[in-house]
Amino acid sequence: MASDSPTTLSSAVLHERLLARLRLRHLKLIDALAAHSHLRRAAEAIHISQPAATQMLQEVEGLLDMPLFERHARGMRITEAGRLLALHARMVIDAMQVASDGLAALAAQETRALRIGAIEAAIASVLQPALTTLHAQHPKLRLFIEEGNIERLTTGMRAGALDAVLLRQPARVPDAHRFVPLRSDSVVVIAGIGYPAAQRKRLRLSDLADSRWVLPPTHFAVRQVMEAAWAAEQIVPRPHAIQVLTPQLVRALLSQPDVVVPVPRTVLDQLDRSAVVELPLRMNAPIAPLGILYRTDNAVGPLLLLVDFLVAQAKKKA
Template identity: 40%
Template structure:
């Protein structure tokens, strides 16, 4: 059985970036022919390249079947890291291009939806105006994915809630306290009520956040031990999708106040007064402790900590 050291040495000595591109393309398309077209290779060349890579690793990465190719167990083990390598390389080229075009650098920022609306929406423009030569790339995503991207170096910082088990390599700078609130479409009967009871809430249909999102745990705890309400077939963290569903006037949702505030301000949804408060984890900045991203990242975090400008 080969050791990881030997496999790594083989890859460094004989693998090419084209091998990695092909691996990802085959996984995405399930077809060697379409993967070859995507990376600009002939099918025979792609077949040989994939065979060479599997020979290097001494294990098949894909299962071949009549309708194409499916990622095998070994392929599932290496694909996440291969994607991160290619993504990090692409990020480096974007930073290089930004510098070549006159920018002082590139700052890649990941954010959960609540941080986009609660932090970035009120502070990002002012930061960019005070740093006109810095290119800022904002990517919205799930907290677990963003955390892994920071650890891999493909994001400089993630605006998210503090993980329950924060990796030692990361530091967390708190930025915004948050709580869960109940919202409805502006035409919903409960939007005009005060002090809605739990029994009344349970009579309506709810759209829930996916498992693994903090506000979903709060929702489940709210109805623990009482009749579970009917739930919508849509489960989402997308604010746009939530607003569209709530427009039916018959659905409720529990979301972070940081996310709801903008939509309430613009008359797209309404808060439902339930007479309770449900604290959520503080939103903050997660970055590597080694300070490798320097002054630009420090200035960004400081700017996100500043109170938003008066509206």
């Protein structure tokens, strides 16, 4: 075990140790332990013996001078250090899978599959309407599409596990990256078809004073837009006791006649419009558009083809 204490071990020293002594087999074990929380089951999952797994774990913990898992009677409990390393182990393993797919495609003289990450709104509003035409026009283009939240997907792209991410325009586009907007968006307020004022031609926010609002967290763009609108009209909304973001659960709440929900207009693509009505509020409430983020040095071949196709589809709908 190295002599440096965890409190004095610098990032530079750790980096050099990891580059010099950490092996992919170590990362496979950490990933398996994070998934199984049990040494024997993790060893079986990566096809090594339990004594070998014990030795490998000791090697990694000795390398880092910190425990990654706490042993207890029923298995193992991951530490914060273990959780962090397991996250990056998974990204390295995913990146190696991307490399393997590309090399296999080259060997077979095929086009490698693009790995595309997408948030739920982008899947419904950008990908879903385009996939049938995309496949018809480019049958040899292969896509692997993964849904996730923005933080997880952008981390995956930085690690090389994803070629591009469909998401809302970030406040700052990272260096050596490009964001291409594909669909504009704005805030709308929806209710169920049983909402008392659903058939009116015009509403003001004050007309919704007796309604219960299902609201996103304060850091969401939709919430910030609504906070500004309420402040302008000096309105204090009544929050619903249940706060959800998932469209399927929003639908359930909208069956209650006094419930209203502010959402991005693109969320309407995920809802059954026969059961939902957009309330006729006149709000100038744009939010960040949906688009595709990718590294500029990766914009060749299949990825460039996909970007050009999505831009062309967006222009047709504009």
